[in-house]
Amino acid sequence: MNSNTLIAKDIQAGYGQKNILQSVNIHIPENKISVILGSNGSGKSTMLKTFCRLMTPTAGLITLDGTPLSQIKSKDIAKSIGLLPQTSIAPEGIKVAELVSRGRYPHRQFMTGLNKDDYKAIEEAMEAMKITELADRSIDELSGGQRQRVFIALALAQETDILFLDEPTTYLDIAYQIEILDLLKELNKKRGTTIVMVLHDINLSTKYADYLFAMKDGTLIKQGTPSEIITEDTIRKIYGIDSVIIRDPISDSPFVIPVSAHDNYLS
Amino acid sequence: MKNNNLFEGVKSRRKKYILSLVVLWLIVLILFCLNMTIGEKNYSPLQVINTLTGHSSEGAYLINKLRLPRSLAAVFSGIAFGVAGNVFQTLLRNPLASPDIIGVSSGSTAAAVYCILFLNMNRSLVSVVAVIAGVLTSVLIYKIAYIHSFSANRLILVGIGTQALFTAFISWMIMSASEYDVPTAMRWMNGNLNGIVTDSLPLLIVVVISCLLAIICLRHQMVSLPLGDSYATILGIHVNLVRTVLIVLSVILIAFATAITGPIASIAFLSGPIAKRICGHNQANILSSALVGAILVLAGDFVGQHLLYTRFPVGVITGLLGGPYLIYVLVKQNKGGQL
Numbered sequence: 001m002n003s004n005t006l007i008a009k010d011i012q013a014g015y016g017q018k019n020i021l022q023s024v025n026i027h028i029p030e031n032k033i034s035v036i037l038g039s040n041g042s043g044k045s046t047m048l049k050t051f052c053r054l055m056t057p058t059a060g061l062i063t064l065d066g067t068p069l070s071q072i073k074s075k076d077i078a079k080s081i082g083l084l085p086q087t088s089i090a091p092e093g094i095k096v097a098e099l100v101s102r103g104r105y106p107h108r109q110f111m112t113g114l115n116k117d118d119y120k121a122i123e124e125a126m127e128a129m130k131i132t133e134l135a136d137r138s139i140d141e142l143s144g145g146q147r148q149r150v151f152i153a154l155a156l157a158q159e160t161d162i163l164f165l166d167e168p169t170t171y172l173d174i175a176y177q178i179e180i181l182d183l184l185k186e187l188n189k190k191r192g193t194t195i196v197m198v199l200h201d202i203n204l205s206t207k208y209a210d211y212l213f214a215m216k217d218g219t220l221i222k223q224g225t226p227s228e229i230i231t232e233d234t235i236r237k238i239y240g241i242d243s244v245i246i247r248d249p250i251s252d253s254p255f256v257i258p259v260s261a262h263d264n265y266l267s
Numbered sequence: 268m269k270n271n272n273l274f275e276g277v278k279s280r281r282k283k284y285i286l287s288l289v290v291l292w293l294i295v296l297i298l299f300c301l302n303m304t305i306g307e308k309n310y311s312p313l314q315v316i317n318t319l320t321g322h323s324s325e326g327a328y329l330i331n332k333l334r335l336p337r338s339l340a341a342v343f344s345g346i347a348f349g350v351a352g353n354v355f356q357t358l359l360r361n362p363l364a365s366p367d368i369i370g371v372s373s374g375s376t377a378a379a380v381y382c383i384l385f386l387n388m389n390r391s392l393v394s395v396v397a398v399i400a401g402v403l404t405s406v407l408i409y410k411i412a413y414i415h416s417f418s419a420n421r422l423i424l425v426g427i428g429t430q431a432l433f434t435a436f437i438s439w440m441i442m443s444a445s446e447y448d449v450p451t452a453m454r455w456m457n458g459n460l461n462g463i464v465t466d467s468l469p470l471l472i473v474v475v476i477s478c479l480l481a482i483i484c485l486r487h488q489m490v491s492l493p494l495g496d497s498y499a500t501i502l503g504i505h506v507n508l509v510r511t512v513l514i515v516l517s518v519i520l521i522a523f524a525t526a527i528t529g530p531i532a533s534i535a536f537l538s539g540p541i542a543k544r545i546c547g548h549n550q551a552n553i554l555s556s557a558l559v560g561a562i563l564v565l566a567g568d569f570v571g572q573h574l575l576y577t578r579f580p581v582g583v584i585t586g587l588l589g590g591p592y593l594i595y596v597l598v599k600q601n602k603g604g605q606l
């Protein structure tokens with residue numbers, strides 16, 4: 001549990017000629033839950049992809065425990081950094097248990113089958129996502145929410161120290177959203193897994209995150225604890241909307257109420 | 268504990284796969300025996316074994332020099348086409364993909380036909396040229412598909428274009444060649460097991476077994492590729508390297524098999540889907556598609572030689588299977604509401 005200091009220095013990345021990330025500096029808070037906020041197209045997914053070596057930065061450096069990512073063996077990175085991408089392909093005909101077992105690839109030996117550790121990790125991941133009942137179903141027969149939980153289980157089975165999740169709750173109803181965020185919180189508490197996720201619900205973000213990053217146009221405009229950075233001003237900067245901020249009566253975290261044009265509300 | 272049987276399904280699917288492999292293997296064995304025993308003159312299996320082991324000289328020429336090379340060529344070319352087809356379908360995430368897409372077989376065939384019709388080369392030299400031409404064609408197509416980054420769609424488009432071009436070129440060569448040479452060239456057009464010489468077999472067998480073993484070593488990587496390049500990378504797989512190695516191995520398989528038997532139609536295209544149908548989608552299906560490939564070629568040759576009013580090359584028989592399968596896929600995809 002020591003390979004989890006992930007630092008990006010002045011990284012730039014983009015698609016073809018188009019530069020998206022403009023000189024981003026981030027030190028991912030170790031053993032904490034961080035949430036990245038930002039409007040659509042602000043570069044959140046691009047940043048996660050760059051951290052997970054799906055994109056190579058055109059400038060700058062990302063280091064894991066002080067070693068540049070490019071100098072670490074891919075399989076070793078895969079033992080430390082996991083990602084739930086924003087979209088996943090469900091391969092035809094494959095059963096849920098086998099799909100989750102794909103997450104064990106970085107831990108597997110060259111010619112052997114799944115061993116005891118593998119089975120344990122798969123079982124824990126499937127139990128955590130409450131999909132043990134689906135073990136023998138084909139992935140392409142599942143609902144969007146069920147699929148999402150299967151793919152999160154795949155990422156959990158990888159047993160990484162750092163886990164990135166790009167909009168993990170997007171297809172889920174509120175009950176599953178809370179359930180999954182609770183499970184991730186538990187994972188963070190029990191194993192100290194560093195979790196970084198993109199969420200669109202600000203109020204769930206402030207409730208679960210230890211730390212928030214706000215992105216706009218490929219740059220990091222704010223970072224800090226929810227109470228530090230969630231202000232009416234920040235919300236306006238990120239999303240361009242007016243809002244009123246109160247306290248969540250349960251968790252005492254900031255609670256954002258957006259102002260609609262029909263509200264006749266003058267701030 | 269309530270999850271004692273969480274992995275029951277996984278284990279039973281694994282068992283079922285191994286059982287299917289055994290059954291497929293038995294079918295290969297039976298078809299092999301049929302091809303060895305039945306023909307112009309029928310021999311008992313015992314007689315065949317006696318002749319093969321040199322304890323008897325009864326039918327020695329027919330069994331040792333004609334049927335054995337023919338049946339071995341059927342098995343190993345079937346394995347080559349079957350495995351390579353399955354690898355391509357996995358890589359391109361498309362059930363209709365086949366290595367023909369990358370131009371190996373059309374490149375080999377065009378070169379072979381050219382050598383036969385215009386250069387009057389002998390058979391072994393033609394095979395060498397065919398292998399080289401097949402490999403070169405696929406390298407060219409792969410390079411084009413890889414211009415900026417790998418694109419399966421570009422590969423398929425360029426591949427189909429190249430194939431059409433070669434087919435036109437082959438037709439033109441046949442039209443302008445002397446009638447006398449055309450039958451020899453035609454055997455290249457639709458895979459054929461006639462006149463396989465024993466000399467060419469050891470190389471084919473060694474190449475097929477080595478490539479097969481190498482592909483089996485990559486099975487853990489292969490099963491993650493259908494999740495997409497992103498997932499495979501996150502899991503620590505060197506996607507581009509694995510893909511290139513798999514394509515090179517398949518191209519070698521196809522090139523060598525084509526050089527000896529010609530392009531036996533539909534095997535590469537059908538073996539993977541049939542293997543998946545029988546064994547499910549949970550493993551890489553390397554061995555199962557190999558065995559299905561061998562079965563299709565052995566059975567196709569048996570039908571073409573013995574069951575019809577006149578003898579047909581194996582490629583004609585297997586080619587007949589391709590059409591109905593395409594229609595089946597189209598109907599199935601239409602029902603699924605996607606195309």
Ligand SMILES: Nc1ncnc2c1ncn2[C@@H]1O[C@H](COP(=O)(O)OP(=O)(O)O)[C@@H](O)[C@H]1O
Pocket residue numbers: 015020038039040041042043044045046047
């Ligand atoms: N594959 C791609 N090719 C080209 N441009 C892309 C690609 N993916 C994203 N972009 C562009 O990069 C910018 C940032 O996208 P993204 O990181 O996905 O935003 P977010 O996740 O914050 O919604 C957007 O302007 C988007 O249009």
Ligand SMILES: [Mg+2]
Pocket residue numbers: 044045046086166
């Ligand atoms: Mg995104």
